[in-house]
Amino acid sequence: AVNGVPSCANKFLLQTIAxxxxxxxxxxxxxxxxxxxxMNSHHYTSTVEDTVAVALHAGTDL
Known part of the structure; x- marks a missing residue:
């Protein structure tokens, strides 16, 4: 995580930098x-749906 945002959910890392x-x-x-x-370790999201959405929105290509 960078500044509290998990890497797979970090739009700045995935979109802006990469x-x-x-x-x-x-x-x-x-x-x-x-x-x-x-969701499970970082507690950044609270539902599976939110977790998938934030990862995809950030730029993780599952």
Missing amino acids: RESYHLDGFVVSDCGAVSTI
Whole structure:
């Protein structure tokens, strides 16, 4: 997590840094279980639906 935002949910890291600054033209794939830690370990979201939505909105290509 960076500044309290899990990496798979961090739009700044995935969109601004990776895609815009580094011109990433590929897939962002999390490791096994990383998206679930947004809710279960980081307590950043409270439902599975919110967890999936925040990961996809941030730029994680599951």
